[in-house]
Amino acid sequence: xxxxxxxxxxxxxxxxxxxxxxxxxxxxxxxxxxxxxxxxxxxxxxxxxxxxxxxxxxxxxxxxxxxxxxxxxxxxxxxxxxxxxxxxxxxxxxxxxxxxxxxxxxxxxxxxxxxxxxxxxxxxxxxxxxxxxxxxxxxxxxxxxxxxxxxxxxxxxxxxxxxxxxxxxxxxxxxxxxxxxxxxxxxxxxxxxxxxxxxxxxxxxxxxxxxxxxxxxxxxxxxxxxxxxxxxxxxxxxxxxxxxxxxxxxxxxxxxxxxxxxxxxxxxxxxxxxxxxxxxxxxxxxxxxxxxxxxxxxxxxxxxxxxxxxxxxxxxxx
Amino acid sequence: xxxxxxxxxxxxxxxxxxxxxxxxxxxxxxxxxxxxxxxxxxxxxxxxxxxxxxxxxxxxxxxxxxxxxxxxxxxx
Numbered sequence: 164x165x166x167x168x169x170x171x172x173x174x175x176x177x178x179x180x181x182x183x184x185x186x187x188x189x190x191x192x193x194x195x196x197x198x199x200x201x202x203x204x205x206x207x208x209x210x211x212x213x214x215x216x217x218x219x220x221x222x223x224x225x226x227x228x229x230x231x232x233x234x235x236x237x238x239x240x241x242x243x244x245x246x247x248x249x250x251x252x253x254x255x256x257x258x259x260x261x262x263x264x265x266x267x268x269x270x271x272x273x274x275x276x277x278x279x280x281x282x283x284x285x286x287x288x289x290x291x292x293x294x295x296x297x298x299x300x301x302x303x304x305x306x307x308x309x310x311x312x313x314x315x316x317x318x319x320x321x322x323x324x325x326x327x328x329x330x331x332x333x334x335x336x337x338x339x340x341x342x343x344x345x346x347x348x349x350x351x352x353x354x355x356x357x358x359x360x361x362x363x364x365x366x367x368x369x370x371x372x373x374x375x376x377x378x379x380x381x382x383x384x385x386x387x388x389x390x391x392x393x394x395x396x397x398x399x400x401x402x403x404x405x406x407x408x409x410x411x412x413x414x415x416x417x418x419x420x421x422x423x424x425x426x427x428x429x430x431x432x433x434x435x436x437x438x439x440x441x442x443x444x445x446x447x448x449x450x451x452x453x454x455x456x457x458x459x460x461x462x463x464x465x466x467x468x469x470x471x472x473x474x475x476x477x478x479x480x481x
Numbered sequence: 482x483x484x485x486x487x488x489x490x491x492x493x494x495x496x497x498x499x500x501x502x503x504x505x506x507x508x509x510x511x512x513x514x515x516x517x518x519x520x521x522x523x524x525x526x527x528x529x530x531x532x533x534x535x536x537x538x539x540x541x542x543x544x545x546x547x548x549x550x551x552x553x554x555x556x557x
Contacts, residue, residue: 254531
């Protein structure tokens, strides 16, 4: 549907040549812009209806006091669907610690939350199809689970800033959320405005990059330098590339789509996506307020290695 | 006069929330005492984990993300 719309606009109205670089790039741009913003709006609205009832404060109540394996499982499942703003990392971390939730569980939550968000998932389905999306989510949950466990082995308690242990968190005195359908509708509409308003620039840039890649980078170059499942170095390279590329999980998808179409291996692409979403420099800097450098380095290292392994794994089986 | 506190460590959303509240209060001609709480220990005493949050007369009315304009208007 969006393909046809883009064809209509780019090739019929503007009269561009489908075989030219710019024609191809612009077609991709229009197609993706319309497709992605349409899906964004629909899915944020639907999730908003549901999310009106979820919050990190609630997650904390559900998770505290449970046996560790259950706490961790709940943390990553709830983390995947809970709204998350980077600046909340600090109060969230402290809140979990203060509730006696094990550090490893907290880290699992911190990994799952930014990496798996419903916006990215829905767009992935539209762009890469069901199978790959399920694999991405499964891989993300697995990395979150295992990542938290590994963090725990290193006893990160010793790297948490002292003041965190001393903070007394007040009673959660939150006004009850409006869970009527009208209330949830209002919340959902607000979510759409707020999220789209916040990320549209990133999505635009992502689509523009994807379009340029699509139109101007020859397939042969890609296959030679990046593509193919037997290019071992491409995966860690993709992970490294993801670190400075702090956009959000959504913005990178159009680029990933373009890369895949040009022949970059699936594992390599997935490694890039996960790295962009979860290994972000701004997030590390914010977390520095509660944990010291050795823990941050460990966190980054565990994630980087996990993503590389996931990338290699996918390349091996596809 | 209502005492309004915006809890947040200073990110863009927190600043946007402060500005929104100032705008709405001014538009409605309501006088408020607006404070920014940026110290993490103080923020935690209110029992919130997602910022920005808004506390009016010591009751938490909002936590997480920039609040909707209509909702802010309903507070005054």
